[in-house]
Amino acid sequence: MAGTTTETVRVWLVERTYSDDEQNLIILTYATTDGDRFFRKERALTSYTDVRETTAAVDADPVNLGTVEDSDLQEQYAAEAQRMADVHDPDDVI
Numbered sequence: 062m063a064g065t066t067t068e069t070v071r072v073w074l075v076e077r078t079y080s081d082d083e084q085n086l087i088i089l090t091y092a093t094t095d096g097d098r099f100f101r102k103e104r105a106l107t108s109y110t111d112v113r114e115t116t117a118a119v120d121a122d123p124v125n126l127g128t129v130e131d132s133d134l135q136e137q138y139a140a141e142a143q144r145m146a147d148v149h150d151p152d153d154v155i
Contacts, residue, residue, distance in 0.1 A: 069120035072100045073142040074155055077115070091119055094146055096139025098126040118151035 072091035080086035080103075089102040100121040104113065129135040149155070 068123070070098065070123050070126060071118050071151065072098070072121050072126070073118045073145040073149075074115065075099075075138045075141040075145070089115060090138075091121065092129070092138035092142045093126075094139060094142045096129055096135040096137070096142065099129055099138060100126050114154045116151065117145050117149035117153040117155050120151075 070093065072093055074089060075092045076088075076090040078088045078090075080088055085106040087104045087106065089104065091100040091102070092098065100119065102119070129138055
């Protein structure tokens with residue numbers, strides 16, 4: 062398929078928040094270890110039995126990554142992503 066790539070970028074879990082706008086929506090934010098890029102994943106929980114594992118890292122398509130513009134947030138993401146990479150394997154359930 063034209064325009065697609067098989068290369069991915071490993072990003073590490075840096076933030077897990079709950080949406081104020083929608084009930085039962087969890088927002089997972091993953092970032093590169095330099096804090097420059099991020100990947101956001103939204104997960105709706107449909108019931109108490111809806112259990113899906115969250116891993117320490119995911120491999121994201123580069124076209125799905127955003128750029129972190131705020132230098133303080135970039136520093137925060139870099140520190141947390143590096144900490145996660147230092148203490149967890151990518152497939153560790155968090």
